[in-house]
Amino acid sequence: MTRPVQPTASPQTGAVTPPLSELLLATAYVVQAIGEGRSLTDVLNAEPAHRRAAVQSLSFYVMRQLARGHALADLLLDRGLPNELAESLLTTALCLLSVQEREVQENPRVPVYEPYILVSQAVTAAGLDRKTAGFKGLINACLRRFEREREALLVEAYRRSNVRWGFPKWWIGRVRKAYPAQWEAILASSFQPGPLTLRVNTRKTSREALLAALHEQDIAASAIGDHGVLLDQPLPVTSIPGFEEGWWLVQDAGAQLAAGLLPVTDGMRVLDACAAPGGKTAGLLMQARLQLTALDIDRNRLERVAANLQRLGLHDEGVKLRAGNAIDLKSWWDGQSFDAILADVPCTASGIVRRHPDIRWLRQEQDIAETAALQRRIVSALWQTLKPGGILLYVTCSVFPEEGIEQAQWMLQTLEGAVALPAPGQLLPGQGQEHDGFFYSLLRKQGTTSGAGG
Incomplete structure (x- = not known):
């Protein structure tokens, strides 16, 4: 499964998706911002509308696998890059270049690209910003070396507990101590995106009516909790029946318990x-x-x-x-x-x-x-x-x-x-x-x- 490299028009909206090189650089900006303490929500809200969804998709994946990207960058470099944005771009590319087959099987929405395309577009991305342009050669060399030594480098990276579980070591330790029987499942759940769950507005409609409206549009969904509806696949909220009418709000099943308690x-x-x-x-x-x-x-x-x-x-x-x-x-x-x-x-x-x-x-x-x-x-x-x-x-x-x-x-x-x-x-x-x-x-x-x- 691959993603387009050149701009393409969305059949739903007609919007043009920027080339992968631009998206990689935008994602690197996000990674750098997170490292500086800014929230992902705030950073993505500042993204131009025409590329926000694509950058969000890449950024969410990179955040989940950031420990792996950092570990691979450490193994490929004698020392860290003296430029934060260049290092963030390298880390972003390594996260995407090292996607595992099991990840794709577990989550079909994982972004996957042909390695030669990803390497080429990452190098192009480096040239789009004067702060990173001088690191094109080093980024190219690191990514190509990763491709040559992929298996050995991944084995070495996954020896680190923070890479296996995708969290800082202190977080892993605290969860393991608090939940000795469940800690692995708790940490592993973070690699998967949360489901899209709706809370039915019972002042305007019923859960049965909402489910019927969803099924009429071939949107697979099922009941959850007392007032919830769980969609099999996430969708833009404005495309879900009843959005304008106020039939529902997006709310996790756990959060929905509050009103009833x-x-x-x-x-x-x-x-x-x-x-x-x-x-x-x-x-x-x-x-x-x-x-x-x-x-x-x-x-x-x-x-x-x-x-x-x-x-x-x-x-x-x-x-x-x-x-x-x-x-x-x-x-x-x-x-x-x-x-x-x-x-x-x-x-x-x-x-x-x-x-x-x-x-x-x-x-x-x-x-x-x-x-x-x-x-x-x-x-x-x-x-x-x-x-x-x-x-x-x-x-x-x-x-x-x-x-x-x-x-x-x-x-x-x-x-x-x-x-x-x-x-x-x-x-x-x-x-x-x-x-x-x-x-x-x-x-x-x-x-x-x-x-x-x-």
Whole structure:
């Protein structure tokens, strides 16, 4: 299976796909940006529309196999290149040149190119930027040497644990210690892209009706969870029936559990803390007609919440969008206690790596303790706004125990009047379940004390 090298027009949109050389250089820019600490989402959003999808496809694959690319570059060079962009281009080309047959069998969407084409286009890519032009010869020599010594170099690279599992060594060690029976499956799941799962908007349609509409257009899909639909193959969201009508939103099956776990009924005063991009906000509003406050520290991200609720027809449901720091109650809270709180707190996002493959390279080991401390500050503040008898749902999309079970234990020991209710606890990816990694803890607030009236 090969990909086109020269510009070609898409039969669906008529858009022209740039030549491979341009895409390789654009992907190298992405790799360099990730190394500088920028998120893949932000970098791809800045890509021109005509090549964004193609660069995203290449970038996602390279992020998943970045450890292999770095290891091969180390083996081929006596020392690293003195130019970050040139090294990123070499690493990108090596990731793509070293695609394994088993990868293609497991995921037909893996980008595959004829070796001679890839080498030629990588050298051409180097000539497209003055920063890399002087390294054309070295890049050419490294790639051709890899082709000559492919098997031996791959054997040597895969002796490194970070190459076998595609994560930094510290990450591998922590997951292995936390889940001695499941760690291999958890790490291996990150090599596959997450499935496209929809959450049916029950205010507008039913799951049966959505499945029927999908099948009418020969889109294979099946039911998952209480309100979910799992597509066999991902599609552009605008091409899925019901997008404009607001019949559904894209939401992982694990994330869909949140709305059902928090017991809300009509008229309740509810807080969705750290609400953006609004998927769980929408889920709650589908459950009942609420007085809901959607809080997020980022005003721009709140605009996305508003847009999602608008498309779903949930924007006039008595929702208040508030920008503020959850810890600083004076900046956003009116003093009236909440009946229920969804605390989808910031986390390392270690449970959604298959959807955001750059996370493993952006996170540092010390981030876990720092994030856990922030989570405790947020929950401690939010607990003051919960009325006696109220319920708080704590959620993270993490697999690290410091952000999950250890936090649940801390909350029971520290939060006044906290009583544990049944909740799923830790959900792990790679266990034969079509969901990402999440942790859920449900707490009821007993007693008569609260932060203010209500």
